Amino acid sequence: MRALCWTGVNEVSVEDVPDPGLLNRQDAVVKVTASSTCGSDLHLLDGYVPTMMAGDVLGHEFVGEVVETGPDVRERRVGERVTVCSIIGCGRCHYCKEGLWSLCDNSNPNPGFLETANGHASAGIFGYSHALGGFAGSHAEYVRVPYADVNAFPVPENVPDASAVFASDAVPTGWMGADLGEVGPGDVVAVWGCGGVGQMAALASLRVGADRVIVIDRFPERLDMAAEMGAEILNYGETDVLEALKELTGGRGPDVCIEAVGMESHGTGAQYAYDRVKHALRLQTDRGISLRQAIHACRKGGVVSVLGVFLGVVDKFPMGAVMNKGLTLRGGQQHGHRYIPMILDRMSKGEIDASPLLTHPMRLEDGPRGYELFKKKQEGCVRAVFRP
Amino acid sequence: MLLAGAAAVAGMAIVRAARSAPPNPDGWFAVTVETDPARLTGPDRPDELARIAERHEVRISPAPGGRGSEIAVREADGETRDRVRKLKQLLETGEVLLVDRQPEGHRTALGRVGTPAFRHLTRKGTR
Known part of the structure; x- marks a missing residue:
C-alpha cells in the first residue's frame, strides 16, 4: 500500500510499504478514507521528538471503514464506518475505567523513554513516535487498530467524513x-x-x-x-x-x-x-x-x-x-473516548460542524505538499486532509 | 535517526543525572494490576508469574482504593520489567499488545543497524 512516511527533519515522502495485518486478536484493520494533518505532527516533522525513525508512517486523526476484525472483536463489524480515536486505550486498566484514556497503562508497549523522562508512560498514539508506542500512522491506505472495540466509534450516516475525521482528535x-x-x-x-x-x-x-x-x-x-x-x-x-x-x-x-x-x-x-x-x-x-x-x-x-x-x-x-x-x-493528551460518542451525536444533530477546518482536501500522493502548506500556513491552510 | 537517538540518550542521561540517587539495583519494580490478589497467590496463579518468581523475590499485596493488586519484583532488569508489564497486560486485557511487524517505509542503513538498540531503549529504558 501507499503511505506517507517521515524520512528526516522536515522531510516526508509517500512510499510503498507492506499492508498492515491483525497482530492481536482484538485488532481491526481499517481502510482509511480521510486522515488529517495535526499541529502536533509538526513537532515530529521538525525533529523535536527524539524517538522518530526514518520510515515511520505519520498520521493519527482519521476516519475509515472496518475491513477486517480479529477473533476477539465483539462490537465492531466489517463494513462499519468508524472514527478512530488518535489515543489508544485498552479499556480495562484503572485509568481507562476512570475515563482517563490517555493515561492508559497497557497501550504503550514502549514505556522506557517516557518512564525515564516523565516518571510514568502515557498511552500509545497512532503515528506518533516510538516513545508513544511505535504504532504505524493513518496517512496510509490501511491502518491496524488495537483494541478495536473501544477505540473505533461508528459514525452516523449523515455525518460526512469532512466533519467525522475531526471527531478523532481536534474536536x-x-x-x-x-x-x-x-x-x-x-x-x-x-x-x-x-x-x-x-x-x-x-x-x-x-x-x-x-x-x-x-x-x-x-x-x-x-x-x-x-x-x-x-x-x-x-x-x-x-x-x-x-x-x-x-x-x-x-x-x-x-x-x-x-x-x-x-x-x-x-x-x-x-x-x-x-x-x-x-x-x-x-x-x-x-x-x-x-x-x-x-x-x-x-x-x-x-x-x-x-x-x-x-x-x-x-x-x-x-x-x-x-x-x-x-x-x-x-x-493532558485527550481522553477522547469520553467525548467522541457525544460529539458524533451532536454532529449528527447539526450542533457541531467541524468541516470548516478542512481547508485542503488532498490525495495521499500530495502529502509532502500538504504538510508544506500546513506547516507554513500558506493559502489559508487550517488542515490538509488526505484521502488515500 | 542518529541525531534523534543521540538526543534521546542524552536526554535520558540528563534526567537520570538529575535524580538524587542512582537506581538501587537491589530495589523493587512494582506495577498495579486490576485483579484480585487471590488470583496471583494461590496454586492457580499465572504461569508467567510463577516463572518470574523462580528467579526473583516477588511480593503481592492489595492496592488501596479498590485498585486491585500490587506486584513487586526484586532486582528486575529491563528484560524482567518487560515481562512483568506483559503479565499485567495479559491479566487486564487478555492479550500482550504487539507493535513489531507493522508497516514501515524505507529505513536508512544506520536505522537498520541501530534498530535493536533503539527498540531496547524505548521499550525497556536504560537498564
Whole structure:
C-alpha cells in the first residue's frame, strides 16, 4: 500500500510499504478514507521528538471503514464506518475505567523513554513516535487498530467524513480543554492558538455556555473562522494581549485560559527570540511563550487548561504566578473516548460542524505538499486532509 | 535517526543525572494490576508469574482504593520489567499488545543497524 512516511527533519515522502495485518486478536484493520494533518505532527516533522525513525508512517486523526476484525472483536463489524480515536486505550486498566484514556497503562508497549523522562508512560498514539508506542500512522491506505472495540466509534450516516475525521482528535481535544476548565455560564474563556484544536476549544466553550470566548492568534483567516463561530478575536501581532485581556474582562482576567499551541509557540519581541535560540540549539525542549502568557493573564483562582503538546521542560516557567494567584493548572493528551460518542451525536444533530477546518482536501500522493502548506500556513491552510 | 537517538540518550542521561540517587539495583519494580490478589497467590496463579518468581523475590499485596493488586519484583532488569508489564497486560486485557511487524517505509542503513538498540531503549529504558 501507499503511505506517507517521515524520512528526516522536515522531510516526508509517500512510499510503498507492506499492508498492515491483525497482530492481536482484538485488532481491526481499517481502510482509511480521510486522515488529517495535526499541529502536533509538526513537532515530529521538525525533529523535536527524539524517538522518530526514518520510515515511520505519520498520521493519527482519521476516519475509515472496518475491513477486517480479529477473533476477539465483539462490537465492531466489517463494513462499519468508524472514527478512530488518535489515543489508544485498552479499556480495562484503572485509568481507562476512570475515563482517563490517555493515561492508559497497557497501550504503550514502549514505556522506557517516557518512564525515564516523565516518571510514568502515557498511552500509545497512532503515528506518533516510538516513545508513544511505535504504532504505524493513518496517512496510509490501511491502518491496524488495537483494541478495536473501544477505540473505533461508528459514525452516523449523515455525518460526512469532512466533519467525522475531526471527531478523532481536534474536536474531543478542544472539548476536553473546556471540560478541564469546567467552563459554564458566566465564564469568560481565552484560547491561545486558532488551529484546529483551538477552534474546537472555542466552539466547545460556547456550546457549554460560556458568556464570552476570546481567541488569540496572528493569522487573519484563522481569527475570522473563530469570529464566524461567535468568538471575539485578538491578533497578537497587532495587540498587547495581556493589556487587551484585562480591558476586556474588567481587570479580572479570563476565568479559564486554554493553551492550544504547545512546545513550538510563536510570539513577538525579546522573549520569543530568547526561546527560539535556546530551542534551536536544543538547550530547552519546549518553548513556553503562550503558556507563560496564559498563566499571566488568568484571573486569580482561575484555571489554565493545557492542550498544546509539551515534551519535556519549559524554561522560565512562572511558578510564582501559579502559586500566588492560586491557579489550577490542568492538562493532558485527550481522553477522547469520553467525548467522541457525544460529539458524533451532536454532529449528527447539526450542533457541531467541524468541516470548516478542512481547508485542503488532498490525495495521499500530495502529502509532502500538504504538510508544506500546513506547516507554513500558506493559502489559508487550517488542515490538509488526505484521502488515500 | 542518529541525531534523534543521540538526543534521546542524552536526554535520558540528563534526567537520570538529575535524580538524587542512582537506581538501587537491589530495589523493587512494582506495577498495579486490576485483579484480585487471590488470583496471583494461590496454586492457580499465572504461569508467567510463577516463572518470574523462580528467579526473583516477588511480593503481592492489595492496592488501596479498590485498585486491585500490587506486584513487586526484586532486582528486575529491563528484560524482567518487560515481562512483568506483559503479565499485567495479559491479566487486564487478555492479550500482550504487539507493535513489531507493522508497516514501515524505507529505513536508512544506520536505522537498520541501530534498530535493536533503539527498540531496547524505548521499550525497556536504560537498564
